[in-house]
Amino acid sequence: MLARYLPVLAWGRRYSRDQFGRDAVAALVVTIMLIPQSLAYALLAGLPPEVGLYASILPLLAYAIFGSSTSLAVGPVAVISLMTAAAVGRLAAEGTADYASAAIVLALLSGGMLTLLGLFRLGFIANFLSHPVISGFITASGIIIATSQIGALLGIASHGHAMPDLLASLWPGLSGLNPYTIAVGFGSLAILVWVRLDMKRRLTGWGMGAGLATVLVRAAPALVVLGAIAASALFDLGDKGVALVGAVPQGIPLLAIPDLSLDLVGALIGPAFIISIVGFVESVSVAQTLAAKKRERIDPDRELIGLGAANIAAGLGSGYPVTGGFARSVVNHDAGAATPAAGILTALGIAIATLLLTPFLALLPKATLAATIVVAVLALVDFSILKKAFAYSRADFIAVATTLAVTLVFGVEMGISLGVAASILVFLYRTSRPHMAVVGRVPGSEHFRNVRRHSVETDPSILSLRVDESLYFANARYLEDVVLTAVGANPELRHVILMCPAVNAIDMSALESLEAINDRLRDMGLAFHLTEVKGPVMDKLKRSDFLANLTGEVFLSQHEAITRLSRKSPNA
């Protein structure tokens, strides 16, 4: 029972020295990768950079205890950082104590919601965030994040969490560019792009082993940060107008008591919900992909509890919302992480780094961190989903395009909300006008097919209509229209058959429509029959008085109906 909620009890009991060795190597690699990212994403969230480090310590411990994935590396990620900035930025000014404490409350709320969703097994809610919506959202977020870093790369101020604000805020600053900042920013950017695109090939070209080359590539962003700190000290960049991180408090705040005012909770509960769902969907899909490679399974409800615990820990440790990061989880997996203990060791690594690094962080140019962010998020931007969705279906394209456009123009919360609404509406619209076909018998068989697509036999006294959708309130009236229009003014007609092999449910509204159809056909002197009604649907119909009033019969198969009704009919 306890083991259900504490996976650590299962793997902890069997923990071996071999596993420890693999976990330690993975932790070292992830730690080196996570340090610059944590600093940068905290800035992106509008928080002091050290908050990113805080958010990479306790949450990792909590996830290691409550989470179920052996590969997932949690911590600050780009999209959630942007969403945090958008949510908290409405309530407080960046740099204030209120801003930082709102971010903490956001993490606690998000953690509480994720935990509750997990305990009540409500993980299916995340399914309503469809792949197209997520893809459009991530791409738009990547563009917004990259744009938001242009200011820092050029040494000018910028603000806003959607494209119009951001671009408008950049414009007036263009007259006051700082050449030193540009040199640092674009220098860092050039090195990081080279690292990503070319470094490994070049190193192996020089005869270096692929393993060592990979390690160097992963350590490169941390080395760039160290180099930038050195350059900042050497050339006194701060005095030349380059924005530096500045003084950072020493030590690690553990278990701070947050300020939970009711107003603040009320203002953040909506954003916290959206952040929770987006974070969970991203995280669980990474976890499932990596689990599949190890032939493991992930229980989404347990993952909710693991992420919930991580976010509560982020709140208690003066951090901000966290989730499983894609790139770092892949690195963790590739580096051989065997158990969640890799996360514990990573947390330890970050804690040590935090204590050692803080004296030097003051000198780090913010432009270098901006370059780190830009390189990381450009990998998120993928317009191919638009093309793919366009080719596959108009409904999916509408969902992607809505999410992408609204996120870019109106920001993350509006984008994801309207994206979800659009995908649900498109689905409802589609099911509200189901495909219906008049069918006839394929000669010499018991098969019935669309009269428009196939050469089939029909009996002029019988109209057979097949409906290819569950019948429910949104298509109930449409069903009435189609049936009554199809009946039209046909004097030979005696029987109308509704063929239901693809009707998986009939709700009360649809039942009333069927009753209305039955009544109107009775008024016209026609009998109304159903065929191939599924078992569960038939069980429900038996609970109503529809069958008692039905002028015709319910046949098990369409073939049986045609055989019996043709014989009875005077026209046969």
Place this chain on the structure above:
Amino acid sequence: MLARYLPVLAWGRRYSRDQFGRDAVAALVVTIMLIPQSLAYALLAGLPPEVGLYASILPLLAYAIFGSSTSLAVGPVAVISLMTAAAVGRLAAEGTADYASAAIVLALLSGGMLTLLGLFRLGFIANFLSHPVISGFITASGIIIATSQIGALLGIASHGHAMPDLLASLWPGLSGLNPYTIAVGFGSLAILVWVRLDMKRRLTGWGMGAGLATVLVRAAPALVVLGAIAASALFDLGDKGVALVGAVPQGIPLLAIPDLSLDLVGALIGPAFIISIVGFVESVSVAQTLAAKKRERIDPDRELIGLGAANIAAGLGSGYPVTGGFARSVVNHDAGAATPAAGILTALGIAIATLLLTPFLALLPKATLAATIVVAVLALVDFSILKKAFAYSRADFIAVATTLAVTLVFGVEMGISLGVAASILVFLYRTSRPHMAVVGRVPGSEHFRNVRRHSVETDPSILSLRVDESLYFANARYLEDVVLTAVGANPELRHVILMCPAVNAIDMSALESLEAINDRLRDMGLAFHLTEVKGPVMDKLKRSDFLANLTGEVFLSQHEAITRLSRKSPNA
């Protein structure tokens, strides 16, 4: 082309003296019925009673020109009046000029929206208001309206548009009851209840012809109003503390210019939309029921334009939102209305009555109008829908119960909104966990059935799963879970078949899940096959690269798949 939007051109050209005779009789009956209702519903909407008369003149003319139903009688109705009071009551105090002009703007907005929905053929939006939601909403509204009239019947003040407010507002007044008001109120109520329940039977029992008795029953509420005016004059009821309608301006305001401030429009656009949809759904269902009796058809999109024109006319004529009323449309139909000209004649009747009546209206006790309302709305209250829904399906019951409870407690707008949300969510939830079954062959046949329900043959090297739902984002992940769980650890398994006869669509999210299933089964050394995929679904799959990567095949029939795969399989 013009005739499409102006049905009057069609019926007007063929208008006969016989039709005029029938229309005139129907108009007379409806006019007599409409006068007390118009006065009473205007009071219910928080407006001066004469506004109800204004809303029964121009809108009827407009509907007669643009509407398509030959039976529908439009004008003020109870539920829309309550919704108007709820919407306008938030913006202005009852009795002020701002209140009246907000009601006018509401009618104009509602008219504009209905017209646009009709022009763009968006009538299907109304389908999302399911039968259970409408039923729960109407019942709750009837209870609220009846409760809101208790104050007027007792001679005490009351206010509010939902049960908690109403009941709380009645409480303090109970100490100041006015006996004369109670006598008038409950006297009127007793007579009206007797009229409704017993009068016709009694009259025919006394030997009166059924036709004349029906006419008298329908005229009775108007006679009660006349009697109350007479009693008020005779006994000086106004001086005895009975609230009277009071001085009413003479004449009929035609084509007033409304005050369309942007703030007001912004505040009323949401309520106007809800009022439009509720009014349309009520109206179109009455129109369709009556059209069916005449073997006519109603085009919902044209009805939208007709109702839109009626509401714009209501706004221009200093009225408030109107729609087709159930009781008066039935009366109009029963009295023999042949064309929409009956509406024109009714408007004429109301206009004459307005000019003649206004001098006397001042003396009418409000308690008599309250009694008229109570008798009219109690017919709306019908709890049997709760029982029916409970017996039929849990999903429908949740929709009714949510709508009923939320409307009673939080008011009409919240009630209808949450009702619609609940019915959509319940539908999405159901489709998010589709019925899936492992199937086997019924011995000696080509039929495949659920292994749990039937005694069937299976091949240990083949797992056949049937999914009974369209595959889309909300059930995509569930599908992955079920398939991979069903595969489990079965060393004999070679083939997995997904049987898709009830899959009416596969969206992009589901396609990605199918790709994921294909990939994971490939990793396990299993082939993934589809059978009985519908034509339109197959067309879409061909537009993706799913089929190219599929490890197995797509078979037209499950039988063919099993025959071929069993032969190929080493275990066969």
